[in-house]
Amino acid sequence: xxxxxxxxxxxxxxxxxxxxxxxxxxxxxxxxxxxxxxxxxxxxxxxxxxxxxxxxxxxxxxxxxxxxxxxxxxxxxxxxxxxxxxxxxxxxxxxxxxxxxxxxxxxxxxxxxxxxxxxxxxxxxxxxxxxxxxxxxxxxxxxxxxxxxxxxxxxxxxxxxxxxxxxxxxxxxxxxxxxxxxxxxxxxxxxxxxxxxxxxxxxxxxxxxxxxxxxxxxxxxxxxxxxxxxxxxxxxxxxxxxxx
Numbered sequence: 001x002x003x004x005x006x007x008x009x010x011x012x013x014x015x016x017x018x019x020x021x022x023x024x025x026x027x028x029x030x031x032x033x034x035x036x037x038x039x040x041x042x043x044x045x046x047x048x049x050x051x052x053x054x055x056x057x058x059x060x061x062x063x064x065x066x067x068x069x070x071x072x073x074x075x076x077x078x079x080x081x082x083x084x085x086x087x088x089x090x091x092x093x094x095x096x097x098x099x100x101x102x103x104x105x106x107x108x109x110x111x112x113x114x115x116x117x118x119x120x121x122x123x124x125x126x127x128x129x130x131x132x133x134x135x136x137x138x139x140x141x142x143x144x145x146x147x148x149x150x151x152x153x154x155x156x157x158x159x160x161x162x163x164x165x166x167x168x169x170x171x172x173x174x175x176x177x178x179x180x181x182x183x184x185x186x187x188x189x190x191x192x193x194x195x196x197x198x199x200x201x202x203x204x205x206x207x208x209x210x211x212x213x214x215x216x217x218x219x220x221x222x223x224x225x226x227x228x229x230x231x232x233x234x235x236x237x238x239x240x241x242x243x244x
Contacts, residue, residue: 044194065103079167109199115188129172134226
């Protein structure tokens with residue numbers, strides 16, 4: 001069994017157990033889930049692209065995302081004004097080091113989804129950015145609710161302002177523009193099935209958890225629709241190519 005599949009199974013188990021973790025242990029549990037998701041994505045990237053390109057892909061996504069967070073917390077651009085609390089551990093200029101992992105760990109999955117929807121450079125960058133941003137429709141409400149960061153001017157959607165998602169689209173667009181050089185214009189293929197599986201699992205698990213466990217119906221509906229919009233067509237496209 002490829003390492004990425006074993007890690008994905010471990011990640012699924014950790015995410016299923018997360019809702020039962022007492023609040024006082026949530027930062028540690030969050031760190032464990034982030035670590036497992038990053039490890040899963042890294043293992044999949046190495047299997048699909050080799051060590052050097054995998055490091056370049058995930059490293060650039062983490063660097064671009066972390067840089068955007070540094071600018072964002074200092075100026076309010078491009079996400080809006082917010083601040084991190086100390087619940088995510090060590091920080092650099094107010095931004096937790098773990099924030100870099102958050103940008104890197106779903107980037108490969110979003111890039112694969114975008115590649116299944118379009119093989120052309122600009123559409124793929126835009127679609128990949130939208131797929132990555134869609135994940136944050138689930139992520140940000142929970143992180144705000146659990147006290148990991150705070151918005152100066154809370155928005156209407158679970159306290160998250162619209163500017164946050166504009167920032168995610170812009171930051172994702174910058175990272176994936178770099179990926180068109182690092183990864184080239186190769187279409188998504190069987191080698192990328194692990195990345196697609198991580199995206200589809202995240203979409204299904206987050207939708208179910210918000211609907212049934214946390215009973216956050218608006219998040220389940222909005223996040224489910226946001227991630228499902230690229231996930232379902234990408235899955236259908238992959239199945240079609242597998243049958244061809």
